[in-house]
Amino acid sequence: MITAWLQDLNALAGGLFLLALFGLVATRQVQGCLRLFVALSALLAASAFLLTAIYGVLDLAVVGTVDVVTKAFLIPRLLRRALHDEVFARREVTQVLNVPTALLGALGLAVAAYLLSQPLLRFTGGGAVASNLPVGIAGLLIGGLTAAVRREAVPLFLGLLAMENAAFFAGIGIAPGMPLLADVAIAFDVLILVFVVGVLTRAVQERTGTTEVGELILLREEGAR
Amino acid sequence: MSPLVLVTAIPLVAVLLSRLPLDRRLPFAVTLVAAAANLVLAVRLALRVVAEHEVVAIRDWVALDGLGATLLLLTTFVATTAALFSGGYVATHERELRRVCSYFTQFNLFVFALVLVPVLAEPALVWIAVEFTAVFSVLLVGFDRSQAALEAAWKYIALMFMGAAIALLGFFLLFWAQDLVGSGAPYSWSGLRAAAPAMPPTLTTAAFLLVLVGFGVKVGLVPMHTWLPDAHSQAPSPVCALLSGVKTTTALYAILRLGSLLPLAAMRSWMPAVGLLSVGVAAFLLLQVRDYKRLFAYSTVEHMGIIVTATGLGVTAGAHGAMLQMINHSLTKSFCFFAAGAALLAVGTREIAAVQGLIRTSPAAGAALLLGALAIGGAPPFAVFLSEFSIFRAGLGARQYVVTGLLVTFVTVAFFGILMHVNRMVFGRPATPVGHDERRLPVTCLMTLVLAAIPVVALGVYEPRWVDALVHLAAADLLPGAPP
Numbered sequence: 001m002i003t004a005w006l007q008d009l010n011a012l013a014g015g016l017f018l019l020a021l022f023g024l025v026a027t028r029q030v031q032g033c034l035r036l037f038v039a040l041s042a043l044l045a046a047s048a049f050l051l052t053a054i055y056g057v058l059d060l061a062v063v064g065t066v067d068v069v070t071k072a073f074l075i076p077r078l079l080r081r082a083l084h085d086e087v088f089a090r091r092e093v094t095q096v097l098n099v100p101t102a103l104l105g106a107l108g109l110a111v112a113a114y115l116l117s118q119p120l121l122r123f124t125g126g127g128a129v130a131s132n133l134p135v136g137i138a139g140l141l142i143g144g145l146t147a148a149v150r151r152e153a154v155p156l157f158l159g160l161l162a163m164e165n166a167a168f169f170a171g172i173g174i175a176p177g178m179p180l181l182a183d184v185a186i187a188f189d190v191l192i193l194v195f196v197v198g199v200l201t202r203a204v205q206e207r208t209g210t211t212e213v214g215e216l217i218l219l220r221e222e223g224a225r
Numbered sequence: 226m227s228p229l230v231l232v233t234a235i236p237l238v239a240v241l242l243s244r245l246p247l248d249r250r251l252p253f254a255v256t257l258v259a260a261a262a263n264l265v266l267a268v269r270l271a272l273r274v275v276a277e278h279e280v281v282a283i284r285d286w287v288a289l290d291g292l293g294a295t296l297l298l299l300t301t302f303v304a305t306t307a308a309l310f311s312g313g314y315v316a317t318h319e320r321e322l323r324r325v326c327s328y329f330t331q332f333n334l335f336v337f338a339l340v341l342v343p344v345l346a347e348p349a350l351v352w353i354a355v356e357f358t359a360v361f362s363v364l365l366v367g368f369d370r371s372q373a374a375l376e377a378a379w380k381y382i383a384l385m386f387m388g389a390a391i392a393l394l395g396f397f398l399l400f401w402a403q404d405l406v407g408s409g410a411p412y413s414w415s416g417l418r419a420a421a422p423a424m425p426p427t428l429t430t431a432a433f434l435l436v437l438v439g440f441g442v443k444v445g446l447v448p449m450h451t452w453l454p455d456a457h458s459q460a461p462s463p464v465c466a467l468l469s470g471v472k473t474t475t476a477l478y479a480i481l482r483l484g485s486l487l488p489l490a491a492m493r494s495w496m497p498a499v500g501l502l503s504v505g506v507a508a509f510l511l512l513q514v515r516d517y518k519r520l521f522a523y524s525t526v527e528h529m530g531i532i533v534t535a536t537g538l539g540v541t542a543g544a545h546g547a548m549l550q551m552i553n554h555s556l557t558k559s560f561c562f563f564a565a566g567a568a569l570l571a572v573g574t575r576e577i578a579a580v581q582g583l584i585r586t587s588p589a590a591g592a593a594l595l596l597g598a599l600a601i602g603g604a605p606p607f608a609v610f611l612s613e614f615s616i617f618r619a620g621l622g623a624r625q626y627v628v629t630g631l632l633v634t635f636v637t638v639a640f641f642g643i644l645m646h647v648n649r650m651v652f653g654r655p656a657t658p659v660g661h662d663e664r665r666l667p668v669t670c671l672m673t674l675v676l677a678a679i680p681v682v683a684l685g686v687y688e689p690r691w692v693d694a695l696v697h698l699a700a701a702d703l704l705p706g707a708p709p
Binding site: 119120122123136137140143144147153156157160163164166167168170171174175177178179181182183185186189192193196197199200201203204207208213216217218219 | 373377386387389394400405425427
């Protein structure tokens with residue numbers, strides 16, 4: 001009975017995770033994107049804590065805690081320290097696709113993710129896997145779409161981080177027994193990545209006066225010389 | 226301390242020492258000594274693997290088999306030559322001590338990540354190590370700090386991380402597939418191999434495809450290759466040697482490890498298609514490049530495709546050819562980038578059209594470039610010729626006539642593409658006065674060219690017995706239980 005409740009709550013976390021992903025596609029304000037990323041990370045942690053109780057695997061509680069500390073707390077601070085405040089106050093006016101079209105694309109990808117996950121779900125009797133795996137695949141696709149349609153460095157990068165979050169969201173559902181060392185090391189890797197991207201974005205800004213990395217087109221094959 | 230732990234600890238010590246801002250030559254000396262020590266260690270480890278088939282430091286976590294030992298050997302060799310080349314490169318490009326320290330610190334971090342991949346036996350940790358190879362090399366790609374270099378670095382890290390996230394889901398699926406078997410075996414390469422026959426093929430194939438796409442970005446498989454020519458045109462030449470020579474191979478290693486878990490039929494249907502696409506597209510893109518570092522970058526895409534195709538033949542002879550090709554690619558392509566780096570130092574431009582008569586203006590760079598082009602294109606008697614020939618033979622032996630026919634065609638197109646461009650650069654009437662630029666080549670660069678050329682030439686005519694044994698072991702790890 002309690003397990004069924006917990007599974008419903010986990011499915012709710014999955015639904016909200018998907019909703020936050022749609023928000024990431026639709027939000028123009030850089031600051032808003034960062035808040036949505038924090039929300040995504042918090043929902044991932046919530047799912048990890050719920051799965052701790054459902055599967056009875058204590059490792060997942062550690063994964064959830066590490067996730068909150070690194071992604072909801074450290075990463076936003078690292079990004080804010082690395083970049084000027086002005087970057088976060090920006091609104092992206094031009095995107096590769098306009099917002100309604102991008103949202104429509106995201107909707108299509110969510111449906112595709114549901115269909116793609118069906119053959120894999122045959123190996124489970126429903127439960128947490130049935131909600132985490134499709135949402136994870138959808139997040140991977142929608143995060144990729146966000147990264148593809150953004151021109152500003154921070155939202156583009158947050159799209160990529162959302163992809164990693166989504167892979168984890170599926171991962172904790174299908175592989176709760178994954179060695180803890182690996183889970184924690186992955187979080188550490190992401191932290192280093194954020195630091196490096198911060199340094200790089202700052203260098204781009206100092207060099208070109210912009211963080212619209214989508215506008216850098218020096219290296220197109222025909223325009224290179 | 227176990228030699229497997231030592232081999233990863235040495236680059237880390239070098240990281241710490243090269244940070245010390247004492248003298249301009251200190252970081253270079255530290256890096257070179259560390260890389261050479263690691264090479265010696267890798268050779269000893271490879272000999273032990275040949276004798277004992279596996280060296281274990283921590284069971285199911287840190288271990289080295291034939292496939293891993295081959296990669297470790299290549300990594301440490303290219304790291305040594307790249308460290309040597311870096312000495313002259315940095316001396317001519319960087320005045321500030323801080324920048325020199327920063328270059329070598331990052332170089333050693335990059336090497337640390339590269340040697341981590343083959344010695345780890347736990348797939349999720351291998352994912353992290355492969356991801357480290359990208360994270361620790363991105364600032365080296367943008368080291369020039371020009372707008373183009375920073376653009377290349379951004380493109381590089383964005384695509385790398387996108388690929389990593391996709392591959393991560395693949396590794397989770399793989400864990401799930403093994404978990405479903407319920408054998409209680411640990412999540413390691415050997416545990417997976419034991420469980421593979423009982424794992425649901427749908428899950429194994431899905432995991433493989435996710436890793437193929439995700440790490441395929443890092444390998445530079447078409448259509449995920451777009452970062453590769455950009456990064457290679459902008460990164461310092463010794464970094465290119467590491468990127469093309471071993472970083473791409475390192476990611477390919479992880480893909481091939483997963484490929485070995487697939488049912489043979491699935492492997493034969495996916496891998497030749499993916500491989501041939503890369504070989505074909507790269508061969509034709511080679512024809513239209515205008516930058517000679519991009520030329521060699523496309524050649525890397527081609528070679529990665531050849532290795533995937535050869536493995537996908539699904540026969541032991543193909544796997545053997547693939548391993549030989551992997552070795553020859555790493556050694557020869559790193560040499561090509563040293564030659565390109567020497568040419569860049571001599572003439573100061575990357576444009577093919579702007580360079581003529583290099584053999585007269587800078588005989589060392591010109592001769593090296595010509596040698597590199599012939600060797601990487603697959604002309605006899607160089608090592609790449611032998612491995613490509615053995616792959617063609619394996620293809621015919623496996624009765625895969627269409628695959629082999631296409632492969633031969635594309636490889637021939639690529640050969641003429643490379644030679645056409647390099648021929649134009651090396652011969653002809655020089656634009657600058659003869660004998661003027663030769664003095665600019667630093668002595669460490671010349672030493673690197675000689676050192677890196679030795680295996681390129683030698684392996685074409687003679688293969689030491691232990692190398693042959695190692696390649697056989699690696700091929701067996703790649704395709705256990707395949708028909709000959």
